Amino acid sequence: MLRMEILGSTFDDSVFSEARDRVPVTLTGYSAKRCEAQWFCESAALQTEDALEKQKVLKFRGDLAVRRGDYQTALDSYSSCLEWIADNNLTIRRDVLEGMARCCTKLGQRDRALDLANSLSKEASNTCHLTSVLLLKAGIYQHFGHIRSRMWCLQQLCNLLPFNPWHWFSLGRMSAQLLEVHTSAEQEKAAELSEDRTWLKACACLIRTRLLLRILRQQQSSFVLQRSENTLKASDEALRRLNPPESTLQALTEVMSEDLIPEKMREDFQDGESLASVCVQSFRERWWDKILLTGGGEDRQALRT
Template identity: 75%
Template sequence: MEILGSTFDDSVFSEVRDRVSVPLSSYNAKLCEPEWFCESTALDTDDPLETQKVYKFRGDLAVRQGKYQKALDAYSSCLEWIADNNLTIRRDVLEGMARCCTRLGQRDRALDLAELLSKEASNTCHLTSLLLLKISIYQHFGFLGSKMSSLQQLCSLLPFNPWHWNSLGQTCLQLLERDTTAGLCWPQRCKSADEQKQNHTQTEQQQEEAAELDKNHIWLKACTCFIRTRLLLRILRQQQSSFVLQRSENTLQSSDEALQQLGPKESTLQALTEVMSEDLIPDKMREDYQDGESLLSVCVQSFRERWWNKILQTGVLKTDCSSCQTQTDTKS
């Protein structure tokens, strides 16, 4: 009687056929001098890919040197040589152009380039990069209301990233420290009638968000963000060490100091902690919103749906408005 698994196929013991060895052709690596792409002869080529590389490298070098107009010109030239199917380089160059325009004070063009990138976003990596770009543009031009909106979208897309929550909390503090009406302005640009019609829905959403962002709401949102930051960092620091752990410890300390400055009641801290810790489940934190996932398969709840409505239902805004008013009066 044969024992299960004790028999072998005869082919296992057959001899291996002689393989025909194919000699490999010699490979000569291309040697390039430092900053070879800056030479005038670098563009003496009929290869579109080589021309694209030259302009791209020139733009990257100019950005590193702080020569943003020179970088913008190089990126603009590079864009003309990028193949239609090379979406990665195209997005990289468009983002570089937007950042150069920001540094040069060209607000409208920077926002137009960001809008162009938004139409081509197809996965979570694209959307994350786009939101970070918008945040940098809004920060540079002082549009803190728009920056807050983008940070809320970023926190909704990547809900377990403590640094985005900390940035959102710091933005709330900036809004509390300056005149609210000045801080809640949105970037306005002259647009045609067709463009205004296309952006009508977006404008209404921005106005609705701006209407809610009074000092009480901003104060409560700041408390919420720093509490969420603390919760996430306390979970993550168990797996951290060295300078990474030190950075988390420093952020934890600054979050505690910010909450002391905001001065919420103990009951408010407890209520907000309960709401913001509901989804902090280790398995879910590892699996949700993996990098590069298609946007079609990602269902991202808005900041309002996921957290804000629950926070307002606790009633802490009515019971702790005195703390908000005290902090506002102190700052003014």
């Protein structure tokens, strides 16, 4: 039989043979299992010795309860589900633990929610896992009003996935919102430097958001493109309110665009990589020191005028 070699790959010419020359394959009959809607809610659904079946029933009950806003019932179902998850079924285990953490958050159980999130952190083995944990923690901190802790999570996300505009937008928007929080008279002097740095960080993050969205929208269409356009407008509006002088705007744009090279962006794509192979600098090392250097360590008046 003749063989073809294309770019080092080898193919049998049978791939290109006429249909009549190919050996027919007979498919055996298949009957799909049919279930009634919400079959898992029936009491008989748990009357089985099959651990996998019990896991499914309890997981589905928890998911349905979350959808209905009954978080205590969902938490109880998820907790029971954990007992029936096989040791090697890490995906379902992570899903259930995250569901429990979100339920605890809704129920005001902050410490338990964070304990569950920390358990997930210890079990994280790749960047997808770590991203999910950081987003989970950011949501918990937001719910309980822990602003600084949420900012730390967002900074970690920007470090881990530096070409994701949505994390930069969240961090920039949150930094801008912090500027609207009024401090008491006693705290005003101590908070001034912090406010200046928060303003600078907000500007830098929103500029980074704009740069990334302008690159990505060239490859987008439909509702994905619309989302990018809406976020781009929101970033522009937020920057307009911050009102950075043109010199600061240009300097920050230069710093935040240094690594936005197509080849580098492809090489640094880390989504799904093993954490053992990922080396991530701290936000201060990778971004903040450069941002401060751009600001020149000057006071607010010099930076903003």
